[in-house]
Amino acid sequence: MWWLVTPGNPLKDPGQLAPLDERIAQARRVATDPRIIVTGFEAAIGSRYTVETLVWLRRHRPDLRFVWIMGADSLGSFHRWRRFEEIARLMPIAVIDRPGHTLAAPAARAARRYADARLPEFEAPALPSRKPPAWVFLHGPRSALSSTALRAGRSA
Template sequence: MPVRLPPALPGMRIGLYGGSFNPAHPGHRHVSLTALRRLRLDRIWWMVTPGNPLKDHGELAPLEVRVETARRVASHPRILVTDFESAIGARYTRQSLRYLRLRHPAVHFVWIMGADSLASFHRWQGFRSIAAMMPIAVIDRPGFTLSAPGSRAAQALARFRVEEEAAGRLADRRPPAWTFLHGPRSTLSSTALRVRDRSSANY
């Protein structure tokens, strides 16, 4: 299967936002717009995964459906959607990020995650190697403002934390480097949307 990536030029600052997007929703867009502005990025790539190894795949919509929904929700010239992980057979995030680093060595990538993901980041395979590959920006989520910065992964990487005021230069930093961005938070979640849709279908 040919691997098609969004266009990228040397020196560009690109945020990588991965997930199942099952389904994509305005909360994902909110996180992306926050990252574009606060991190001074040129682009955000939504990496729609074949499936998260830590989650139940029983309710996972087909990949092509999730990609199409993501493109519709993103609706922004600087937010691009890709499903390249399926093409390269990646199962874990570290595999995907290593591939991108090799494919585009002159691009300044930043990994973007919600604070809920930081809370469980220590369970990701090779979370330390992910942190060593590229800077990380954590976007605040309701319910995780206090707990996520105290999580096991955050404590393990505490000495590499960058002050929020310096977030605009995060993409240029040598990893490990990460920051936690506070601000307006979206209460939307893919899980809640699936529950709502199931409830509606029962009426």
């Protein structure tokens, strides 16, 4: 799993962000599983938007089957992301349940837009091989950990 630490979220105040190298170091302290690779490569490729990153990945690694992973909290604003419909057509999406978003996320504007592309949770293992748009909402242990809490030096 690649944990992409963004150079900046266009939907958030850039003045609230710590420098990229600090945020990468914070993410690495949290990502203790050796299967998680924390990277800030979006800055190196000059990507400002998720859609640009996903296009780059598809172009440079056509041999891999990617799944975009987002928190259920992000699904609520997904329709505001630059070219969100293209993102949904580029690769399957796994939405991870987050505290306070279990009921709201599936009712989000983007979730309703792609309701017919939603897979039942038990089909999640097949997601990498599904032709997009395809997405699944994954329930399970929920973490209250957030980038805001990490920046504040808290664990929740």
